[in-house]
Amino acid sequence: MSLETAIRLLIIGIEVGSIYALVALSVVVLYRTSRVLNFAQGEFSLLACFLAFTLATQMGVPLWIAFLLGLASSAVVAGVFYFFLLRRAKAQDPMSLLILTLGFSLFANGALALIFKVDNKQMPGFVDVIDTWTIAGFTIAKNSVLIAISGFIMMLLLYFFVQKSKIGLAMRAVSQNPEVAKALGIPVNVVLISSWAVAAILGSVAALLLTPAVTLNPNAMLDPLNKAFAAAVIGGMTSLPGAVVGGYLLGIIESYVGNFVPQFKLALAFILVIVVLVFRPHGLLGEKETRRA
Amino acid sequence: MILKERYDQDLRLVSSPQGWAVFALTILGLVLLPVLFPAYSYPLALFMVYSLVAIGLNIVVGFTGQISLGHAGFFAIGAYIVAKFAPLISFPVALVLAVIICALVGYAVGVPALKLEGPYLAIATSGFGLAIQQFFANTPTEWFGGHSGLIVEKTQLFGDTFAKDSAYYYIVLLVAALLVFMAFNLARSHIGRAFVAVRDAELAAQTSGVNVARAKTLAFAISAVYAGVAGALFAPLLGIVSPESFSLLLSIQFLSMIVIGGIGTIAGGILGAGLVTVLQDQLAQAPDWSGLLYGLVVLVVMIIEPLGLYGRWLKIKIYWKTWPF
Numbered sequence: 200m201s202l203e204t205a206i207r208l209l210i211i212g213i214e215v216g217s218i219y220a221l222v223a224l225s226v227v228v229l230y231r232t233s234r235v236l237n238f239a240q241g242e243f244s245l246l247a248c249f250l251a252f253t254l255a256t257q258m259g260v261p262l263w264i265a266f267l268l269g270l271a272s273s274a275v276v277a278g279v280f281y282f283f284l285l286r287r288a289k290a291q292d293p294m295s296l297l298i299l300t301l302g303f304s305l306f307a308n309g310a311l312a313l314i315f316k317v318d319n320k321q322m323p324g325f326v327d328v329i330d331t332w333t334i335a336g337f338t339i340a341k342n343s344v345l346i347a348i349s350g351f352i353m354m355l356l357l358y359f360f361v362q363k364s365k366i367g368l369a370m371r372a373v374s375q376n377p378e379v380a381k382a383l384g385i386p387v388n389v390v391l392i393s394s395w396a397v398a399a400i401l402g403s404v405a406a407l408l409l410t411p412a413v414t415l416n417p418n419a420m421l422d423p424l425n426k427a428f429a430a431a432v433i434g435g436m437t438s439l440p441g442a443v444v445g446g447y448l449l450g451i452i453e454s455y456v457g458n459f460v461p462q463f464k465l466a467l468a469f470i471l472v473i474v475v476l477v478f479r480p481h482g483l484l485g486e487k488e489t490r491r492a
Numbered sequence: 493m494i495l496k497e498r499y500d501q502d503l504r505l506v507s508s509p510q511g512w513a514v515f516a517l518t519i520l521g522l523v524l525l526p527v528l529f530p531a532y533s534y535p536l537a538l539f540m541v542y543s544l545v546a547i548g549l550n551i552v553v554g555f556t557g558q559i560s561l562g563h564a565g566f567f568a569i570g571a572y573i574v575a576k577f578a579p580l581i582s583f584p585v586a587l588v589l590a591v592i593i594c595a596l597v598g599y600a601v602g603v604p605a606l607k608l609e610g611p612y613l614a615i616a617t618s619g620f621g622l623a624i625q626q627f628f629a630n631t632p633t634e635w636f637g638g639h640s641g642l643i644v645e646k647t648q649l650f651g652d653t654f655a656k657d658s659a660y661y662y663i664v665l666l667v668a669a670l671l672v673f674m675a676f677n678l679a680r681s682h683i684g685r686a687f688v689a690v691r692d693a694e695l696a697a698q699t700s701g702v703n704v705a706r707a708k709t710l711a712f713a714i715s716a717v718y719a720g721v722a723g724a725l726f727a728p729l730l731g732i733v734s735p736e737s738f739s740l741l742l743s744i745q746f747l748s749m750i751v752i753g754g755i756g757t758i759a760g761g762i763l764g765a766g767l768v769t770v771l772q773d774q775l776a777q778a779p780d781w782s783g784l785l786y787g788l789v790v791l792v793v794m795i796i797e798p799l800g801l802y803g804r805w806l807k808i809k810i811y812w813k814t815w816p817f
Binding site for chain 1: 553557559604607608610611612614615616618619620622623626627629630740744747748751780781782783784785786787788789790791794795796797798
């Protein structure tokens with residue numbers, strides 16, 4: 200493998216890795232605060248994409264406004280889903296909640312397919328997908344740079360939100376112990392709704408960055424979400440830095456391995472998951488959840 | 493639950509005259525229906541195949557409390573073994589082979605699953621299902637037909653007499669009846685009780701002498717056998733096995749069966765399988781609506797009645813038996 204190929208694969212790895220990391224972050228943000236593994240994340244993101252697509256291509260709304268409206272709608276739907284459905288379910292153990300999100304995912308995907316149809320759509324992006332820069336002999340797609348930089352900015356924003364804002368502090372409190380947080384006067388429901396909204400926005404940003412490079416259809420988020428779950432598990436379901444590490448790690452390894460044995464690219468993520476889990480059952484950076492039996 | 497006064501009441505599978513009537517009617521119906529309505533033999537056989545998967549999944553999810561999103565993988569292994577090896581070594585031998593291999597694979601999945609719980613287990617098992625799908629799709633075409641899959645010729649397997657749907661139906665019925673009986677027996681044996689104890693209170697089960705690790709791996713192995721046998725019966729029924737039919741979506745569909753029917757009861761699994769078969773049959777004309785409706789049914793059940801249809805039925809039954817109290 201020449202140096203040039205090595206660097207090219209690394210860039211692809213970072214690009215894909217930032218998508219995985221963003222979706223993985225959305226999974227982890229939610230899991231930390233509400234102990235729910237959200238299988239409907241893909242549908243929240245798709246809603247943002249479909250809405251942005253319709254607004255931008257059929258109603259002539261400027262692209263960035265369409266993207267913002269898409270993000271807002273997905274955040275609202277996620278909040279509504281938590282407040283009106285998930286919170287009211289009779290069974291509140293993690294497995295029942297997981298099944299509930301699976302059910303919602305099937306339902307929402309069916310609804311999106313009926314409303315927006317199943318054909319492949321060409322999502323508009325901020326840069327042309329085939330545009331490239333040539334720096335010192337290397338050709339880099341503008342889109343890769345855009346994805347990598349936007350991903351990084353989103354991670355920084357999330358860091359400041361969780362570490363510096365009041366609601367972020369409350370989120371961390373709820374993730375440590377919901378009962379005590381409630382007793383100390385933290386409005387747990389508001390915190391949970393906002394973490395659902397934040398998670399939906401993170402996932403939707405990833406989808407809005409990704410879909411211009413691929414095509415938009417109701418199955419577009421299936422593979423990224425699967426990979427993001429893998430990345431979240433590799434990093435540790437309770438650790439935000441873990442999700443970022445897991446996402447980039449998976450993206451880069453997948454890029455190199457995919458170059459040599461493309462047919463096992465899909466299974467690779469889960470081979471990595473198994474290998475990591477055998478040695479560290481709670482992920483690379485995750486902590487063991489202690490509980491009373 | 494109605495109070496049982498003596499141990500031998502607990503030992504009986506069918507305890508009341510009404511129970512015997514239901515039992516006799518079910519057997520009679522299942523034997524006679526395909527003769528009277530040949531068109532129903534395919535959906536009925538499909539229903540029995542799904543019931544077996546649902547029972548198997550219920551053993552690991554409902555009884556032992558370990559989630560699995562990878563049962564499409566076991567189902568695929570059973571289907572592929574029959575598709576590939578039944579023409580060489582005959583169908584019954586291939587069925588036995590499927591049982592052995594699925595038990596081993598189930599055990600192999602169960603061992604790493606011991607360390608995992610909750611979301612980690614859900615994702616690891618869904619990864620297993622995906623890995624199996626990828627394995628069958630990407631191994632050389634001479635092995636398992638690659639992406640296009642394998643054709644299963646019923647005439648070649650069973651000769652002309654059993655090749656018809658209505659005749660093959662009885663093979664499915666025989667195997668399914670045997671396995672359902674075994675499942676009911678398992679549920680009330682010390683093994684089944686150990687599974688439930690592990691689900692309800694792992695530590696308490698351990699202190700009472702249950703080998704938790706053995707119970708969990710055994711649950712996975714038994715569950716895998718049920719799914720594998722179902723897959724093995726499914727392959728000749730459909731006539732073709734291809735990797736794309738054994739996706740994560742199929743695993744989710746299996747899970748939705750036990751959720752709809754009732755988690756943790758064998759009858760619930762069968763009921764859920766029946767409802768899903770009916771839904772699938774009715775939705776064949778409008779496939780666009782299937783995901784939406786499945787999702788809706790799962791949502792409604794999870795929000796209103798987490799114990800599923802069978803749980804609701806038990807509540808109604810107890811209400812009538814204890815009326816007016």
